[in-house]
Amino acid sequence: xxxxxxxxxxxxxxxxxxxxxxxxxxxxxxxxxxxxxxxxxxxxxxxxxxxxxxxxxxxxxxxxxxxxxxxxxxxxxxxxxxxxxxxxxxxxxxxxxxxxxxxxxxxxxxxxxxxxxxxxxxxxxxxxxxxxxxxxxxxxxxxxxxxxxxxxxxxxxxxxxxxxxxxxxxxxxxxxxxxxxxxxxxxxxxxxxxxxxxxxxxxxxxxxxxxxxxxxxxxxxxxxxxxxxxxxxxx
Amino acid sequence: xxxxxxxxxxxxxxxxxxxxxxxxxxxxxxxxxxxxxxxxxxxxxxxxxxxxxxxxxxxxxxxxxxxxxxxxxxxxxxxxxxxxxxxxxxxxxxxxxxxxxxxxxxxxxxxxxxxxxxxxxxxxxxxxxxxxxxxxxxxxxxxxxxxxxxxxxxxxxxxxxxxxxxxxxxxxxxxxxxxxxxxxxxxxxxxxxxxxxxxxxxxxxxxxxxxxxxxxxxxxxxxxxxxxxxxxxxx
DNA sequence: TCCATAAGTTAGGTAAGACTAATAATGGAA
DNA sequence: TTCCATTATTAGTCTTACCTAACTTATGGA
Ligand SMILES: [Mn+2]
Ligand SMILES: [Mn+2]
Ligand SMILES: [Mn+2]
Ligand SMILES: [Mn+2]
Numbered sequence: 240x241x242x243x244x245x246x247x248x249x250x251x252x253x254x255x256x257x258x259x260x261x262x263x264x265x266x267x268x269x270x271x272x273x274x275x276x277x278x279x280x281x282x283x284x285x286x287x288x289x290x291x292x293x294x295x296x297x298x299x300x301x302x303x304x305x306x307x308x309x310x311x312x313x314x315x316x317x318x319x320x321x322x323x324x325x326x327x328x329x330x331x332x333x334x335x336x337x338x339x340x341x342x343x344x345x346x347x348x349x350x351x352x353x354x355x356x357x358x359x360x361x362x363x364x365x366x367x368x369x370x371x372x373x374x375x376x377x378x379x380x381x382x383x384x385x386x387x388x389x390x391x392x393x394x395x396x397x398x399x400x401x402x403x404x405x406x407x408x409x410x411x412x413x414x415x416x417x418x419x420x421x422x423x424x425x426x427x428x429x430x431x432x433x434x435x436x437x438x439x440x441x442x443x444x445x446x447x448x449x450x451x452x453x454x455x456x457x458x459x460x461x462x463x464x465x466x467x468x469x470x471x472x473x474x
Numbered sequence: 475x476x477x478x479x480x481x482x483x484x485x486x487x488x489x490x491x492x493x494x495x496x497x498x499x500x501x502x503x504x505x506x507x508x509x510x511x512x513x514x515x516x517x518x519x520x521x522x523x524x525x526x527x528x529x530x531x532x533x534x535x536x537x538x539x540x541x542x543x544x545x546x547x548x549x550x551x552x553x554x555x556x557x558x559x560x561x562x563x564x565x566x567x568x569x570x571x572x573x574x575x576x577x578x579x580x581x582x583x584x585x586x587x588x589x590x591x592x593x594x595x596x597x598x599x600x601x602x603x604x605x606x607x608x609x610x611x612x613x614x615x616x617x618x619x620x621x622x623x624x625x626x627x628x629x630x631x632x633x634x635x636x637x638x639x640x641x642x643x644x645x646x647x648x649x650x651x652x653x654x655x656x657x658x659x660x661x662x663x664x665x666x667x668x669x670x671x672x673x674x675x676x677x678x679x680x681x682x683x684x685x686x687x688x689x690x691x692x693x694x695x696x697x698x699x700x701x702x703x704x705x706x707x708x709x
Numbered sequence: 710t711c712c713a714t715a716a717g718t719t720a721g722g723t724a725a726g727a728c729t730a731a732t733a734a735t736g737g738a739a
Numbered sequence: 740t741t742c743c744a745t746t747a748t749t750a751g752t753c754t755t756a757c758c759t760a761a762c763t764t765a766t767g768g769a
Contacts, residue, residue: 329590332567332597333590333593333594334593335589335590339589342587343587346587347582347585347586349585350581350582350584350585351578351581352578354570354574355564355568355570355578358568358569358570359568362567362568
């Protein structure tokens with residue numbers, strides 16, 4: 240049972256993340272194609288192959304989508320552990336800004352050895368969260384899930400603490416950093432536009448508020464009230 | 475002029491290193507095939523392709539071998555800079571032993587960004603030598619060559635200082651480390667067997683000597699007399 | 710000078726992973 | 740219930756980088 244190719248690792252990671260981000264299991268072909276930047280037929284073909292390897296990595300439901308098998312999830316979590324440890328290391332040890340680490344880690348995650356993975360984890364003191372607040376799976380594949388909710392789901396008037404941000408879009412990360420919205424920052428929803436209108440958010444108790452669209456508020460996660468006490472940046 | 479594939483980078487690096495190690499230019503197809511662990515026809519095919527890309531990377535002489543063009547040498551030096559900086563970083567910052575860094579760097583050299591390359595160089599204080607004493611090319615492609623000679627060429631009775639070791643064979647590196655032969659270690663050739671017999675070498679002024687075969691003494695380079703003062707480990 | 714052998718190349722083929730164009734299933738609106 | 744737009748799949752290519760088997764060139768002894 241040798242390690243799957245980089246491509247297959249990317250598919251598995253994407254499937255895991257998409258299943259986590261949007262409830263709708265199974266994960267759909269086009270969602271995957273979008274995320275991976277590939278044509279849909281390429282994805283169909285690869286999914287069929289992944290479903291029919293010795294230990295099936297994926298359960299493929301024709302015309303419906305895919306779900307990870309236990310074997311597939313194991314690989315996905317290993318890749319994600321690599322990715323998030325590398326992001327953490329680049330951030331902590333080499334002072335990379337949080338909008339650049341994802342791109343770099345996407346390449347490195349496939350080529351580091353288990354020995355290097357261990358050294359990195361050790362140097363960082365076995366961190367549990369990456370620079371975006373995403374949990375780092377343990378070596379045995381266990382992963383901590385918190386009771387976090389999307390900023391877009393926060394009702395008007397509520398107060399919360401930022402605990403996690405999607406690392407997919409560097410431009411959004413730069414913007415968030417610029418308005419002072421980082422991990423552990425307290426925020427308050429002062430106003431909601433009608434329907435899908437923008438959210439007006441007070442950041443870090445500052446006087447001015449910021450109007451944030453869905454593409455931003457869907458990618459920011461927060462902890463409310465007592466749960467907030469468990470939030471912290473990784474060290 | 476986009477970056478060549480990882481495979482092509484490996485060919486260019488190997489051609490550069492082989493040309494440097496053994497005088498005989500042009501570098502021969504089988505020498506390359508051996509170094510890269512590939513079948514000879516695969517190498518022939520790739521060399522022909524590399525000779526006929528827009529900016530030719532290689533000058534290919536049918537039945538004779540190849541030489542790097544200026545464009546090819548530029549790429550080779552960039553890859554080698556990556557390789558040696560990564561080796562240095564793994565050794566200095568992450569405490570990897572000198573026999574493991576080559577393998578790790580062979581993978582990483584192709585995927586680090588220029589930004590990461592710069593951060594690594596900066597964190598290390600712009601080192602000039604890697605953990606094996608090999609010179610690290612500067613960003614502009616300049617590289618320092620010293621007046622080093624092979625241990626195998628050292629006459630009986632001479633004294634010298636180890637300044638460089640091939641990083642190709644981890645087993646040899648482990649052995650050298652074990653007998654105390656490291657960078658900057660002073661050595662003395664106490665006896666030469668007849669013809670290609672083993673060299674008897676005193677390491678670090680210890681009482682016992684070691685009999686070393688050609689496969690070892692060809693991979694160790696030394697500086698003699700006054701040149702030795704220029705030798706140092708990178709810091 | 711000739712030729713056996715080593716070294717190098719050509720020919721033909723495979724595997725991975727992507728693409729486009731054409732076809733088929735699905736599910737919601739009418 | 741029917742139909743259509745969306746989504747997904749099939750079919751057929753392409754590129755990269757390998758391989759083996761068969762053939763060709765170069766070379767250095769006899
Ligand atoms: Mn990746
Ligand atoms: Mn992240
Ligand atoms: Mn390499
Ligand atoms: Mn080295």
